[in-house]
Structure formats: structure tokens, C-alpha cells
Amino acid sequence: MYLTDRSAPAGADSDQGRRRGLRPGVAPVVLVLGTVSLITDISSEMVTAVLPLYLVSTLGFSPLAFGTLDGVYNGVSALVQLTGGHLADRMRNHKLLAGLGYGLSALCKPLLLLVSSIGTLGTVLALDRTGKGLRTAPRDAMISLSTPSGKQGRAFGVHRAMDTTGAMLGPLAAFLILSAAADGYDAVFGVSTCVAVLGVVVLVLFVPGRRQGTPTTGSNAADRLAPGVRLDARADGPADVYVPGARQAPEADEAGAADAKPRVRVREALELLRLPRLRALAGCAALLGLTTVSDAFVYLLLQRRAGIGEQWFTLLPLGTAVVFLLLAVPVGALADRVGRHTVFLAGHGTLLTAYALLLWAPSTPALPFLVLALHGVFYAATDGVLPAALADIVPEQLRASGLAIVGTSQALARFCCSLAFGAAWTVWGDGPALAASALGLLCCAAVASRVLRPTNGNR
Template sequence: MYLAETRSSSPSKQTGRLWRRVPANVLALGVVSLVTDISSEMVTAILPLYLVIGLGLNPLQFGLLDGLYAGATAVLRLVGGHVADRWRRLKAVAGIGYGLSAVCKLGLLAAGSSVAAIGGVLAIDRAGKGIRTAPRDALISLSTEPAKLGRAFGVHRALDTFGAFLGPLVAAGVLWASLGDFDAVFVGSFCIACCGVLLLVLLVKDHPRPGPAIAVPLRGMLGLLSIKAFRRCCGWAAMLGLVTITDSFVYLALQRRWEVSTALFPLLPIGTAGTFLLLAVPLGRLADRVGRWKLFLAGHGALVLALLLLCGPVKSPLLAVVALGLHGAFYAATDGVLPAAAGPLLPEHLRASGLALLQTGQALARMVSAVLVGLVWTLWDLRPALLATTAALLVVTLAAAVVRPWEEAR
């Protein structure tokens, strides 16, 4: 199932062997995420500009809506993990989440220009993401040897990010072909999301765990915090999430500072996704070697540098490209690395529940962060908001580097 690496192999053969060393179930989940992310990013790429410029939301209003999008349904991550562990049906629960998000793409058609309706649809869409994330990551973790989790999550996130890379391009193509009809983007997004659900049903295998369904009380999930290393991991991840600026604000800051045109705005996420795509697998492998927590914190250091470029005195277009690259490096060093680090700390029968608990803390923290950034931006403008976020992120990152949550065995 796993092939040894030989130094005499050509680069193409080494690349092929890298993918074959990853379990088939991880690759299948990666393909599902690729297709689903094309669908999601078609909408995400146009949404900030549509809300702020099209509907005229101020930064605080947008921050509230972005916060809702990021974390208001975070509690459903707990429900998804809890139900998946109780039913012992990780694939089925993940499929419910994927299906719910697919249906919501059509809900955006009915929402029209109503901010309240759009907020409700986005909340349901994020509920679907919240339900599916923990069971999916638990499937990856349980399908992979512990020593190779960084690589497995890196490969999955690379495929996922390839979808995020393609999504804005597909959205731009649909807008061009439909003469600027946003409804066409929503319909196209729905059709692609349905393909993702179908691929999940056909390609992904559940992780068999013998025995009948077990009653895992919700308080049992909180009992996982009695594991000292896991508790510290959750605490620091939430604190870092509280001082991490959301993607939409990064792109809006870039658009404002460098006066990016409306036509080019949906392509900004491609800069982040492209770097993420290139670095996800190499950084996942590096995390397995040098320590996943170290790399996780290094990723936040990359975000600090990106924010400094966004609010610095120099206004060169090259710096905008570098900032997007650093933003992508932040995700490559954190998005898959954190569950890879936390998974081995948890018992197998509560793996989905534990990862859901970790992700919920992050999501709620980022929801608060979005509201705070929007508030500071509204009261004191963009530059003070970015400077305050950067300073807070730097302090928390340095503190997390000094106080190690646990010693990783490699």
C-alpha cells in the first residue's frame, strides 16, 4: 500500500509515488473536496464585492455577515462529529453536510438582494460545511498511518485548493458567458456541488468500526478536554483564530489599497489558492519531519508578514502579489497541519468528535474576529484595523511558540 522512495527515481516518478503512498480513501476525499470547492469558490469569489459594492454594506455590516459565514453555525460542527461517532457512519454524516451546502446554492437565487435572506442562506451553507468537516477529517486521520498524517492532509488540502483555484476562473467564465448574470453562477455552482455529492457516494469508503452504534453523550466531547495536550491545542488554536483576519477582509483590503477593478476582484483568491496548492504537500511532509505545531505557528508568522505588506508604507503591485502568496503559505502551513497534529491525541472512537471540538473553537473565534475587524475599520478606517490585528496576531503567535502545548513524537 505504501511504496518506498528511491533517490535514483526521476522527479515525475517520485511525484507519482508520492500520490500512491497516500491511501486511496484520502485521494477520493480529495477529489470530492476539489469538485465541492469549485462550487463553493464560484460563489465566495463574487460575494464580498457584491455585498459591499452591489448592496452598499459598510465594513461593520459586512463584518457581521462575514462572521456569521465563518462561525455562527460552528455548533453544528460539534453535532456533526457527535452524530458521526455515535452512528459510526462518518461517510453518511459527511454526505449530509455536502448535500446541504449544494442545495443552498439554489437558495441564493431566491434570496435576491435581501441581506437577511442572504445571511440565512449563508448560515445554512456553513452549517453544511460544519457538519461535514469533522467526519471528513476523521476519515482522513483513520485511513492513514499516524506518522504520515501531515502528508495525507497535505495531499487532501492540495486537491481541495485546486478546486478553490479553479472556482473563481469558472465563475469569471460563467459571468462572461452570461453577460454578468449572477444567477447563472449560482445555478452552475449548484450543478457542480451535486457532482461532488455523487462522487462521495461512489468513491469514498467509510472507516469500518465493529459493534453497534454507541451512545456518546455530548458532555463526553467536552470530556476530551481532560486530555491535557488536546486541551492546550484547542486553547491556542482558538486564541490564534481570535486574532486571524478572515479572507474576505484581506481581499477587500487589497482591492481598496491597490484599486483593483471590479472585473479582476474575483480573481484575487487565485493568488492565495495557487500558493496553497504548490505548498500544501511539501509543507505537510515537512510538518511530519520537523513537528506539526512548529509549522502551524510558522504559518501564522507568514500571515503577519502578509498583513504588514497590506498596511505598510510602500504601494507596489509586486507587494500585493507577495501578500497573496504569503496568505496562501499561511493556509498551507495551518489548514491541514492542525488536524494532523490533533488527531493522534484523540481516541479513535471519538476522533470526529474531538476534531469537531477543535474546529468549533476556531470557527467561533474567527467569527468574533470578523466582527471586531469590521468594527475597527468602520470607526477608524482600514489601516488601524490591519495594524491592530497584526500586532495582536504577532503577540499570540510568539506566546504560543514559547508555551508548547505538547512534545510531538516523530
């Protein structure tokens, strides 16, 4: 288990958690990684908050051009996730890969001060997303491996709540800087660089670099099989990851098992796709991602629909972040109880409601608050719940690879959606483009609800 302090045995976790005022099932490393994500998100969201308006209003990008850049921005991250996840499992050092990712993103922030063309801007943004792609799967693997199976939703909820605190503070910081600085965009990029470096420092100093044993409380018994056991998609039930009847490694040897295991090969990671439950989850995440309009487009649509002044545009992500922050932990805990697939699908239902309001609701002062609230609920019900759903599917030695496969399928689908939505907006206008997305989301959600229906312990 990943631990920030080399303390008591696993059986004492709940007692220590109560004495420290922490909720059971939330390991200290979750809080440390949450702090790193909080700091890093302040930096990245400062840039993200100003970028759509800067590109569309200041530089005069068309919706198609912005959609292409936004798609590349997210598509690069999706492709690199596979590399980051596999390398983290192969090297058995999740912290190293996560640190490289955070460091690369921090390095890209000052480069934004030097760009002068769309080509150089696209390159810098692609490098920034490369950093995000490298760090996402190893970071989520550390969270998952430090948490019992039954508490995954809560652990990811705690992390996402801290991460979202940064997403909330970033746009607010950008708003204050733009209000006070004469050359506001350069000031935003400069401050963002300093904050990003601080996040890397916290990661290096406070996140442990080596695993301490294997999680046993509430985790799949199959995760503790002896080295070299192969995957088999024909197995049944919650432990359908392994060949039935395979030998288990003795508990006394668990501490040394990680070092004794052979390096994970690419073929072993690809064999995860033979698991029916992983394929179903990855396929549904991709299907729903094809009709999930990017945040930047949602905020641009809301600004035009509600007549919001440009000076207030950077505060729109703040509304989403506040709701996400308030609901991430309770919705994650709810997903542990009622089923993660159920909550994941319900989250897309709230997004569909937000689309409907943007299309047909009268333009009243309440419209921005309603849309942003629904947008925040969507993220609370999906962002941490999706990786939590993998806890009982993917073995620990391939956890980062499994997270990367599902995350990449979703991100690549959203990349395609950005391109398609930008093109549809340019050709048809914003209203018809959003209506097509809403209809597509409704159809995709209906298909996903049948594919992910609970069977054989699949929640």
C-alpha cells in the first residue's frame, strides 16, 4: 500500500483514521496527491480560463479552428495516457512517471509567453497535454492501490474535491490578475508558471517513491496471485481477471512480491482488452464521450446565450468547480453504495439537462447558475467514479495500464467531439450543433445503460 508515513499494519487503519479525524478508507497518500493536484490545477486552470476568450475574441479564431486546437489539446493527452500507464506499471514506479508529467506541464507554462503563431501555440499546448497524459494514470493508480475496493468512490471523490478546489481558485486568480494587470495575459501565464513549479516540489518531497506491500483490505483476492499468472477473459464474477484456480502467493511473501515480479510487457497490458467488463466500460466511456461537448464550448455557448460580458467569462468555470467541490465526496460515497455505473450514467443525464436548458430555456438571470450547477453535478458523478469502477476489474500490477485504456478511450472520443462540434458550429450555427449533440447523447446513454446494467456483481 502507498503510505506517507511508515506506520502501523493494515488492521489498524480504521482506528488510526478515527484518531486523526480522517474518514476510514482514505489513505494519507490520497490527501498528498490531492494537494499536488490542487496546486497544479490552480496553475492549469488559470490558463484554461482565459484561453478560449483569448483565442476566439482576441486572436479571431473561428469555432472550427478553436475546436481543432481544443481537440488536439485533449487528444494528445489521451494518446500519451497509454504510454504513461504502461511505463508506470513496467517500471513499478508510479511516482517517477507522475513527476515527469507534472514537470513537463510546469515547463510549458513560461513558453506560452514566447509563442507568436498558431503553430508554436499548438506545439506548446501539445507538450502541456503530454505532461498531463503521462501523470494521469500513474497518479490514479497510486490512489486506487492505496484504497480498499469498497472505498474507491470515496477516495477518488476526496482527490477530485481537492483537485476541483484548484480548478475553482485558478479562474478566480485569472480574473483578479486580468482586472489588476495592464498586460493581463502575460501576467496570468507568469503566475501560472510559479504555481506549477510549487506543485512539482510538493510531489517530490511528500509523495513516497516506493510501494509498501499490497493492499489486502477489501481488494480482490485475485490481485494477490503469484507472479506470472496470466489474464483470462473467461473467468466469472467479481474476480474474473485471472485463470480460475491459479495459485495464490502466501501473505507472508507479499512485501517482497512486487520486486520479484517480472516487468510488465506490452502484450500483458493489451490482454486487459480481453476482459469483458473492461471492454464494456471503455466502450461506453468512448460512446458517451463522442457527444460530450468540451467545457470551453459550453462556456462560450452560455456566454452568448445569457449575454454575459467578456469580463466575467473567466468566472464561468468557477461555478462548475464549486458544485463539483461540494458534491465530489458525497457522490463518490453514493457510488460505492448504489453502484458506480448507475451514478456514472446519471451524471450524463444531468449533462443532457444542461444542454436542454441552453437550447430551450428562456434567457433569465437564473440560467447561468442552473447550467453551471448541472455541469458541476455531471463532473462529480463521472470524473472520479469512472476510475473507481475499475478497482474490481484490473489487477494491481496492471492498474495504471487499465486506467489508461479507459481514460484514453474517453479522451479520444472527446477529441473527435471537439472537432465535430467546432465544424458543426461553423457550418450550421451553435444551436443546431448543440441540438445534434444532445440527441446523440440521449441515444448513447440509452445504449450504455443496457451495456452497463448490473450483472454478476458488476456495479
